[in-house]
Amino acid sequence: MNFFSDLVCRAIRHLISAESGDSFSFVPSNRRTFPRISDMSDFYVHVPYCRNHCRWCPYNTRPYCNDEFPRFFETLLSEARQIASAGAELHDRSLYIGGGTPTCTGRFLLDFIDRLVKDFGNPSTIAVESSVDELTLYMIGGLKDSGVTQLSIGVQSFNGERLQSLGRVAHQAKAADILKSVTHAGFDNVNVDLMYDIQRHTLAELGEDIHCAVDNGADQITVYPLFRFFTKQGVIMPQIIKRRRFYSFLWDIMRSNGYVPVSVWSFSRPNATRNFSSVHRRMFVGLGPGAATSLERLFAFNTFNCKAWMHRISSGLPAYSLEMPLSSNMRALYNLYWSLYELHLPKILSKTLTRDRILDFASIGARLLGLCDKETLTQRGAFWIHLMQNQYILNYINKIWSASMRTPFPDMIQL
Ligand SMILES: C[S@@+](CC[C@H](N)C(=O)[O-])C[C@H]1O[C@@H](n2cnc3c(N)ncnc32)[C@H](O)[C@@H]1O
Numbered sequence: 001m002n003f004f005s006d007l008v009c010r011a012i013r014h015l016i017s018a019e020s021g022d023s024f025s026f027v028p029s030n031r032r033t034f035p036r037i038s039d040m041s042d043f044y045v046h047v048p049y050c051r052n053h054c055r056w057c058p059y060n061t062r063p064y065c066n067d068e069f070p071r072f073f074e075t076l077l078s079e080a081r082q083i084a085s086a087g088a089e090l091h092d093r094s095l096y097i098g099g100g101t102p103t104c105t106g107r108f109l110l111d112f113i114d115r116l117v118k119d120f121g122n123p124s125t126i127a128v129e130s131s132v133d134e135l136t137l138y139m140i141g142g143l144k145d146s147g148v149t150q151l152s153i154g155v156q157s158f159n160g161e162r163l164q165s166l167g168r169v170a171h172q173a174k175a176a177d178i179l180k181s182v183t184h185a186g187f188d189n190v191n192v193d194l195m196y197d198i199q200r201h202t203l204a205e206l207g208e209d210i211h212c213a214v215d216n217g218a219d220q221i222t223v224y225p226l227f228r229f230f231t232k233q234g235v236i237m238p239q240i241i242k243r244r245r246f247y248s249f250l251w252d253i254m255r256s257n258g259y260v261p262v263s264v265w266s267f268s269r270p271n272a273t274r275n276f277s278s279v280h281r282r283m284f285v286g287l288g289p290g291a292a293t294s295l296e297r298l299f300a301f302n303t304f305n306c307k308a309w310m311h312r313i314s315s316g317l318p319a320y321s322l323e324m325p326l327s328s329n330m331r332a333l334y335n336l337y338w339s340l341y342e343l344h345l346p347k348i349l350s351k352t353l354t355r356d357r358i359l360d361f362a363s364i365g366a367r368l369l370g371l372c373d374k375e376t377l378t379q380r381g382a383f384w385i386h387l388m389q390n391q392y393i394l395n396y397i398n399k400i401w402s403a404s405m406r407t408p409f410p411d412m413i414q415l
């Protein structure tokens, strides 16, 4: 992150939360027992396997390995048993299975979902991430039969040349057909991930991609600019003028197709049942290597290293590698962050922050500048918020994830 934006983010963080910089540090975790987990926590499961690694992807991934799957999923079930003894309940909570590409594990994933639901109760929603290539008719039917209610497909683009610059097998002809089969299968919500600012990408091409997703029945469309992680300069993001043009194009085209904004990157059909998101959840427990856990007073990451994660879980220990205790101010700041991400101005949240008066003044100022109305951010507000969030969160991801990929148990990291 460049020095100036880092300074601005820290100053805003301090101004709003009244917490010193030292509070925002991840420290090595040496817990021998799980913390008490509220039965109101949702579940996030990380399945890191992918058949091919995309060079631009920052996620914690692991090469496809059929032989590893039985032990991997058994370990996930052991971790589920451990957090259930610490108080977590799956019944009526949401279950999100992300990656990686969970669907590349085929029947192992389906068996895992069946066993998890049988042993720990019926979740209110089950969401799964997939790439186009892993969605065979067998897999679509299997996911539906296992009770999956929401499916996200990483299409990135329907354009063969753009896919080639992303280093993906050109699945453009297949993607529209797969999307059609998925939207006809009767999931509650089907999300399509698209990307912008791929090499030589034009807005006209992005428009064609969006139309293809709309015409083939996507309930939700999420468009990310391509971020370049783990470079010497931190995360490289598209230039601001380009992003402004892209962002207003995105809002205009989505609204002209009848979709409404549901987060800084996602747009949904107005009648869609429940939005697809891993981040709507304020409190969740993470299972799997690299999964995060967010409790009322604690934020923690499991070790990113698959072997170390398996070893910890089979020894009956939490697999946390890094953790950050959260004060009530930090928890309120975290909740505020995600409300803004979902484009809402929270009514009561500011009262839980020590510096609530500053937030009250800030929201009056934001209204005068046309950045928000009483309860929601306007397009202009969403643009500025998403830039600020990118500066902060993407650089924070860059820092934590790159350290965690280098070593299973990193030293203290200050944000
Ligand atoms: C964990 S992937 C899951 C889907 C599946 N593995 C795939 O790639 O199709 C989630 C999404 O993150 C987005 N993503 C990954 N790396 C990104 C990057 N460097 N910049 C912007 N978006 C990225 C992609 O749109 C991708 O679909």
Ligand code: SF4
Binding pocket: 049, 050, 052, 053, 054, 057, 058, 059, 061, 099, 100, 101, 131, 154
């Ligand atoms: S973008 Fe998806 S398929 Fe590519 S490496 Fe990342 S998680 Fe795997």
